[in-house]
Amino acid sequence: MFTSLAGKTVIVTGASKGIGRGIARRFGEAGLNVLVVSRHIADAQRVAGEIGPNASAFAADVTSPEDSAAMAEAALERYGAIDVLCANAGIFPAAKLGDMTAADFDHVIGTNLKGTFLSVSAVLPVMKAQKKGRIVITSSITGPITGFPGWTHYGASKAGQLGFMRTAAIELAPWNITVNAVMPGNILTEGMEGMGEAYIAATAACVPMKKLGAVADIANAALFFASEEAGYITGQGLVIDGGQVLPESPMALDEMGTA
Template identity: 50%
Template sequence: MTRTPWQERSVVVTGGTRGIGRGIAESFARRGAAVLLTGRDAAAAREAAAEVARATGGRVAGTGVDVREAGAVEAMAAEAERLHGHVDVLCANAGVFPEKPLREMTAADVDEVLAVNLRGSILAVRACLPAMERVGRGRVVLTSSITGPTTGYAGWSHYGASKAGQLGFLRGAALELAPLGITVNAVLPGNVRTEGLEGLGEEYLRRMTASIPLGRLGEPADVADAVAFLASDEAAFITGQTLTVDGGQTVPESLDALAAAGPGTVAGLR
């Protein structure tokens, strides 16, 4: 049987125990790649890896990693090399999104969000860089968000800052790593149906669905497919770029613009 390019690839997915990260891990496992998914809780990461492996028939391992800690992400990269021989793709997906109004926000709140979402992404890329250099190629895909780079949402200003910061890092890293054959890109998801989104309540889900021209919330697989493209051979000439995956949510300039497009879910907001 002819092996596909994916069967030769080793993929690391941070924050892969649930939600978008788990969807990304499942997507690569189904394609035949060897996957190492991580979570802050080691037992949860191993359990998620076993479940993904059973569901996909793929090669999936799990390990505990706190992406805020340089030593932890360096150990992660070493583990991926030990298990699979090399690291070809890093999906820096780990993130937190606690709601906190600015007037109530503490310095510790800011530090936690920036440490996981921004510092964690930078440290993960740095940790995987030597392994990618050894194989002479690499793909880095960051999970950013429409919130921060494109839009704003009250209560998530620190989250938005962290996600916009990822894109500043992306552009500099893309320039630095291009001579090494390593591309650096990002996906910007909109509202995706995950455990975290479900926790915001039915009213939030209804309002968000009503604001999306395609008439539905995203699914983790929608984002995972975009990540897989950016990590593929077909995207070899794409670096320093972002791909928005939001069902058209950021396209209308107003509710009137959405309504003028024709019958749709905007009526749900009235």
């Protein structure tokens, strides 16, 4: 599987760390040319160096139409095509209602939701001319399915990405462009590791599989959506959370039993 991807080109936004870094590295392992995009060129260069000679770095702020257009132009100039866009860039600063300002709200929506729109818009001319393309959005379970105090703006942005995805999938289907989303639960990234062992253990206890997800779990799902093998799938969100959203109450976890 995934042999259809070798030699193709992917743009990964927000690729300097966490899930984005994992996606970029996994696509590189699969033989794609990878444009590693981050706001800071040094961070993007570091990840491109980890991937190898089939990757290169580009600095862009996804909230900027000009930066997004330049990103697409760089991929086309360097690799001659844009086969896949992984719209992964996102931020998640916490602020509860009453403390959250309009600027706080706009910053998160502007990066997570508008940034997705601008990234997709930037690659469309190339994908339409090719009459093919794959767009993979990094959404979340938070917003579309669950909630967490302090993340009303984040949850709104992630739910909004799915609304965007569904209509975009309809609009772009005539050009053989698919639009899908990965929806991570709690994933063991650098940020999660920084919260400490007690926090990680408490979070894992809420998951039926009793462990946090790995970045590779999300990257592999993104790779599948990007493949020819997934060519008849569009407008879908894939929850990758170890069953976290399934229990109707903590009692369900208590009643699981042990293997």
